[in-house]
Amino acid sequence: MRKFNGLRPQDVVLLLKLVAHPHQAWLGKDLAQSLHLSASEVSEALARCxxxxxxxxxPxxxxxxxxxxLDFLCYGLPYAFAVQPGAPARGLATGASAPPLVQTFGPEPAYVWPGALGSQWGIAVEPLYPQAPAAAQQDAQxxxxxxxxxxxxxxRPREVQLARQLAEQQLTASALASAARG
Structure with missing residues (x-):
């Protein structure tokens, strides 16, 4: 059987975790624990990335x-891991309903990752992978x-435009922090 090398949603979250903490010297087991994945899932995700x-x-x-x-997030992710808003649910705010976009767009209409972790009512959005809300709740970045x-x-066009700008700023700031360290 041929090995699958395509990206999976948890791979994107792993990359974002690495970007969020550029000074951290990560071990696979630490990444696994912080992302609520198994060590083998992290190892396979690193290989796919x-x-x-x-x-x-x-290595x-x-x-x-x-x-x-950044190119993948802006131009590939919306197609590779597309999402459609679902039914009203209680959960953890996401998208334009969560920081850093909520200051610009306000909390309504709220988008949420459905589940017991959050207390906000809104329109359900499936997270990139099931444990992403738990990992996000433990790490503000x-x-x-x-x-x-x-x-x-x-x-949504206005939200996408600002999200692209903020993602670029955060990825650039992370790159500068890594360069200053190295």
Whole structure:
């Protein structure tokens, strides 16, 4: 049987976690714990990200190719991992209803990841993978990046435009922080 090398949704979340914490020296088990994945899922995700050239080929370094990731987030993600708003539900705010976009667009109409983790009512949006809300609730930087990602996936023009600008700023700031460290 041929090995599947295509990206999976949790791969995007893993890359965003690495971008959110550029100074962290990650071990696979630490990434697995923080993302609520198994160690083997993290290992396979890293291999797929390297194959897709979103992560540097060096197995000793977890260096995200930020320009490639930004291009994928803006132009590939909405098609590869498309989402349609669902039924009203209670959950954790996402997209334009969560920081950093909520300051511009306000909380209504609210988009939420449905589940017991949140208390906001809104329109349900399926997260990139089932454990993403739990991982986001433990990490504010990751939560912000996932909210931007969902704004890009939902595809409302004004929200997409601002989400692209903010994603570019955050990826650039992360790159500058990594360069200053290295």
């Amino acid at each position: 390297r194959f897709s050239r979103l992560l540097a080929a060096d 000793q370094a977890l260096r995200v190719q930020r320009h490639a990731l 990751l939560y912000g990046l996932l909210a931007l990602t969902d704004a890009l996936r939902l595809g």
